[in-house]
Amino acid sequence: MPAGAAPTRETHTPQTLLRIAVEVFNERGYDGTSMEHLSRAAGITKSSIYHHVRGKEELLRRAVDHALEGLFAVLEEPDALRGRAVDRLEYVVRRTVEVLVERLPYVTLLLRVRGNTDTEVRALERRREFDQRVTELLRRAVADGDLRSDVDPRLATRLVFGMVNSVAEWYRPRMGDEGAADDPAGAEAIARAVTLTAFAGLRAGGR
Amino acid sequence: MPAGAAPTRETHTPQTLLRIAVEVFNERGYDGTSMEHLSRAAGITKSSIYHHVRGKEELLRRAVDHALEGLFAVLEEPDALRGRAVDRLEYVVRRTVEVLVERLPYVTLLLRVRGNTDTEVRALERRREFDQRVTELLRRAVADGDLRSDVDPRLATRLVFGMVNSVAEWYRPRMGDEGAADDPAGAEAIARAVTLTAFAGLRAGGR
Incomplete structure (x- = not known):
């Protein structure tokens, strides 16, 4: 040796x-x-x-930071900063799904965090901050007249993230052991399905 | 005594x-x-x-059965059985949210089940069966031309239930300790927001 x-x-x-x-x-x-x-x-x-x-909490911190950095970076991308709020919002939702798929185990861990340690408390705070940034975009899009005003913006944010985050529950990359049956579509197709459903709705004739 | x-x-x-x-x-x-x-x-x-x-597994079985009975009963309600598939589907989604809120702790437990015991394996099978019944309705609505055909029906089912099931993560009844801040709307308003978002979409001008 x-x-x-x-x-x-x-x-x-x-x-x-x-x-x-x-x-x-x-x-x-x-x-x-x-x-x-x-x-x-x-x-x-x-x-x-x-x-x-130093210990397992440092590993947890690094892991959730990797997830959070990926998510927050989306908010700084050019298409998230320029243009109408509704388009910026749709872009952020689509990219959030893509980051979730790219960093699947890290985001899955982030979503399961429950707040028992300092690291977890901070991660929950950062998640809430992310949600608030998205709710803010949603409010602006409603004010612009581009989003329906008859769904509460905070509730709408929760429902959209409910849809986005649920991807972590069932998505398994095609390379994984659980194989193709769980991968009816790639990350891009899933991201597209999420934004179509959330913004245009499933009914025929939606944009 | x-x-x-x-x-x-x-x-x-x-x-x-x-x-x-x-x-x-x-x-x-x-x-x-x-x-x-x-x-x-x-x-x-x-x-x-x-x-x-007989033991804790019997308590688990009774609890998830209470959740599953509530959910499956929705599929047998008159409005779930008569009319166009798209309307039946929308009805089922709305009622599923209502059952989730009414039986919140039971459905929450059902959603967390991971399959380590016979009871859990059976509960997962029943959940899959419920999802399949909904996917079947969704397929029919697509065939009728009432739902968009460019989102895979299985993926659409997962996304809609992602939205529905996420309600269990944050909804706290107004009576609870966590109070009104977590209850921007009653069960009915949440159910309405879910169906509006999923079927008409958040963009203004949706039906």
């Missing part, structure tokens, strides 16, 4: 370790996961994990 | 015991709930619980 190498069976970068931790968190729940579980799943000793991170 | 009475601090009917069990299951998760937790929450001894039920 070369000098300085840790006595591990596998080598991990911070990224590969994080990916495994997120898998275990999603499978066992964050509260139900011990450092022992993480050590076994990663194939390295607990002290090797402590070489990378 | 009258002869034959159980040495309990509180008296329960099967219904009140079930209601408490559902609360505990939703709070701790079914897997994380022991008979000891149930005994403490109900304020009766474990043996008094065994007087009512």
Whole structure:
């Protein structure tokens, strides 16, 4: 063994370790996961994990931050900043679905966070902040006369995200073990279906 | 103590015991709930619980059956059986939201079921059966030319139920501790918002 190498069976970068931790968190729940579980799943000793991170909460923080950065970045994209509020809103919803699919395990973990640790409390606050930014766009689109005014904007935001977030419950990428049966459409087709349903509605003749 | 009475601090009917069990299951998760937790929450001894039920799985079964009976009953209501498929579908979606709100803790529990026991596996099968009945209605409405044909019916069903089921994540009845802030609208208004969004879309000018 070369000098300085840790006595591990596998080598991990911070990224590969994080990916495994997120898998275990999603499978066992964050509260139900011990450092022992993480050590076994990663194939390295607990002290090797402590070489990378201070503990499991740091892994949770990095994971939810990865999800949140992806979501908040959408709000800064040019098409989210320019044009009519209704089009910006539709763009944000579509891109949110795409980020959810691209970062599926990270966003799934974010959506399951319940607020028992500081990291979880902060993640919930950031989610609420994201929702509020979207509600604000929705309010402007209603004021512009582009969205119907007979559905409360906060309720509309909740319903649209209910639809968006539900994708995390059933979407499995075509490469996964659960295969094609769960993948009737790619990420883009799902994003398109979400925006069509939410903005134009399922009835024939909608735009 | 009258002869034959159980040495309990509180008296329960099967219904009140079930209601408490559902609360505990939703709070701790079914897997994380022991008979000891149930005994403490109900304020009766474990043996008094065994007087009512064979074990916690029977309580789970009764709870998810209560949710499933409510949902399946909707499919047998006159407006779900007569008329154009699109109207029957819209009726079923609206009534599903209402049942979800009326039986909130029971449906919440049903939606969290993950399939570790026979009861859970059966509950998941019944949920799938319900979804399939709705997808079938949706297919007919597309065939009638009443629903858009450019969203896959199975995907559309998932998205609509994503919206419907998300209500269980945030809806708290006005009577609850979390009060009016979480109750921007009654059950009827939520059901109306769901059907308007899903069928007519949020854009102004939708029917």
